[in-house]
Amino acid sequence: MAKSSSLNVRVVEGRALPAKDVGSLGALRLKVRLTEDRVLPSLHYQPLTDLLMESALDPTEEDTASPLALLEELTSGDCRQDLATKLVKLFLGRGLAGPFLDYLTRREVARTTNPNTLFRSNSLASKSMEQFMKLVGMPYLHEVLKPMVSRVFEEKKYMELDPCKMELGRTRRISFKGALSEEHVRETSLGLLTGYLGPIVDAIVGSVGRCPLTMRLAFRKLGQRVQERFPQPEHEDVKYLAISGFLFLRFFAPAILTPKLFDLRDQHADPQTSRSLLLLAKAVQSIGNLGQQLGQGKELWMAPLHPFLLQSISRVRDFLDRLVDVEGEEVAGGPARVLVPPSVTVREGYLLKRKEESASLATRFTFKKRYFRLSGETLSYSKTPELQMRSTIPVSRIRAVERVDEGAFQLPHVMQVVTQDDAGALHTDYLQCKNVNELNQWLSALRKASAPNPDKLAACHPGAFRGARWTCCLQAKRSAAGCSRTHSAVTLGDWSDPLDPDAEAQMVYRQLLLGRDQLRVKFLEDPNPDTTLEADTGVGPNVLEGDYPNDLVRQRTMAVRLLAMLEDLDRAHEEFQQRERDQAASRPLGP
Structure with a gap:
């Protein structure tokens, strides 16, 4: 049976305002697009996915006839990034992310003659490696960078090295002698910047053991391919630059620059903090470039940081050597990577919690505030984050995670977590989130963590049992079968989406549909009318x-x-679609 999935849906929420304040707000024009796709059963996508998998395992360096090569020719810009995301997820779901990235890397290095331009373009290889790091490395990124990024947000120190951007007047409030000199502001800012950069570099170079094995294996292959292509002594740094170009320039530095986009913070930074993050990101980017561009370009005001950056470069080289010094190979066709590591906290925060009540108790709509933590093994909660006494729900017992109708408790943004005990009895916990975005994030995280669980419920009640009946279907038995089907995923359009190979294959199919005419014109329309091409062999008589x-x-x-x-x-x-129309036509009309 086919299933449906809604993609790329963004919800903007506001708050109710008194009528007297409405006139002063101005106007906001929104353009909203809702895309709905029908995802067919797996067997329909099997020929396409098998063909894509075969091309990833092709030993040919530069295969211009593979479906991946043709897909790259048919896409550009944002479409190529979307395609890269879908392909990475598709190959992750088949345990073939390593061979897929290695295939793209071989194609990229074979086409590159100048090592200085390697992976600098927005090729399918570059975009795929970038999306791969986000999909498999986000918990690692959070563990490395979140403490220092949070410190920058909390301390709100003023830092500036560019004389054109210095605001000397703002120092009057901390000085009885009036505005400080430009030199004093520069020295103070330099001390603050190095005070943040030191722990950031220490955290990065000391994180080898925490980097996911899949990422380390991918970087090892990347370094090997680049070294094989450019073995000359003068190109000794190219293998380091290829790896650091992804890890530092496309992962660590962007996360420091825009923490909200990497879920390091819930809100965007204020202008002052944003400027501090920009300076830190520039410094980390220079370290990732191994200092090759220091003293060049228009930003000569960064010169005071150069001694610190140069001292960090040797540590980064050693870090990269240790990062790729790893044994093992990713088994082609092996099990898919576990998206939620058992011991890593993937989501945490305050929620309002309410347990279901037995039939003998009076109904009380009371939700208690609790701090929740979700890992791959447990969903735990306590009154405060620091409290050691915690109640724990094993993730392996979760049988469904669903939204709850707003009318059930007269409250918005409520979800339910249905678990099963050792005796086989089902229990429901109701959790209220503060907004719809948080609700979707928790739904996605919980469903992703419980995805491998057997015996998932096919249906449940989106309402509550109240007044001796279910508010959703009005059935009078608490044990009545669910009236609404359950769901396996929430599509957020980012790295935290659960893997769904069928949905990813559907999107690849959609991408091919967009390029179908181009594919036909470019490869099948023969300028010589005396030649033809037959489908069975590819070459006409x-x-x-x-x-x-x-x-x-x-x-x-x-x-x-x-x-x-x-x-x-x-x-x-x-x-x-025809079956849907037939079923709709066969339904009896209402009164």
């Missing part, structure tokens, strides 16, 4: 050997195969 370059023949063959798969998926979607 009128094509003589040598008439076309071998790569073009193989590209045409692959284009034919992809177009045939698109037709099969088109047909499957049409049959599903």
Whole structure:
């Protein structure tokens, strides 16, 4: 049976204001787009996913005829980033993220002649590695950077090295002698910056053992491929720059610059803190560049930081050597990577909690404030974050995580966590979040953590048992079967989305649909009317050997195969829509 998934939905919330204040707010124009996709059963995507997997395992360095190569030619800009995200998730779900990234890396280095431009473009290889780091490395990133980023937010120190941006007047409130000199502000800022940078660099270079094994293996392969392509002594630093270009320039530095986008903070920084983060991010980026661009460009005012940055470069080289000094190989076709590590806290915060009540008790709509922590093993809670006495719910006992109708408790943003005890009895905890965004984030995290659990419920009640009946379906038995189907995932459109290979395959299919005409024009429309191309072999009877370059023949063959798969998926979607129409027509009309 097909399932549906809504994608790229963003909700903007506001608060109710008194009528007298409404006129002073101005106007806000929003453009909202809702995309709904029907995701078919897995068997319909099997030919497409098998073909993609085969290309990732292809030993050829520069295979211009693989479906991945054709997909890259058919996409650009934001579409390429979306495609990279879907492909990484698809290959992660098959345990083939390593071979997939290695295949793209081999293609990239084979096409690069100047090592200074390696991975500098927004190629499919660059975008895929970037999305891969977000998907597998976010808990690692949080563990390394969150303490110092939080400290910057909390201390709100004024730091500035650029004379054009210094606000000398703001120092009057801390000095009885009036505004301080530019030199004094620079020296104070330098001390503050190095005071933050020191612990940041220490945390990074000391994090080898905490970096996910999958990331370390991917970086090891990356370094090997780059070294094979540029073995000359003068290119000794290229392998370091390739790895640090991703880890520092596309992971650590952007997270410091915009912590909210990496879930390091709940809110964006104020202007002063944002400027401090920018200076720190610039410094980390310079360290990741191994100091190659120090003293160049227009930002010569960064010179006071250069001694500290130069001292950090040797430590970074040693860190990268230790990072890729790892044994083992990712097994092709092996089990998918566990998205929620057992011991890592993936989400925490205050929620309002209420347990279901037995039929003998009077109904009381009281929610108690508790601090929740979710890891891959447990969902625990206590009155405060510091309290050691905690109540614990094993994640392995979760059977459903669903929204609750607002009318059940006359409260918004409530979800339910249904668990099963050793005796087989089901229990429900109701949790209220402060807004819809937090609700979706908790739903996603809980469903992702409990995804491997067996015996998940197929249906549950979106209401509450109140007044001797369910508010949703009005059934009078508390043990009555659920009236609404359960869900396996919440699509947030970011790294925290659960893996759903069928949904990812559907999006790849959609991307191919967008490029279907281009695929047909570029590879199948022959300028010579005397030649044809047949679907079974890819080469028609009128094509003589040598008439076309071998790569073009193989590209045409692959284009034919992809177009045939698109037709099969088109047909499957049409049959599903027809069944929906038939079912709707057969339903009896209301009174």
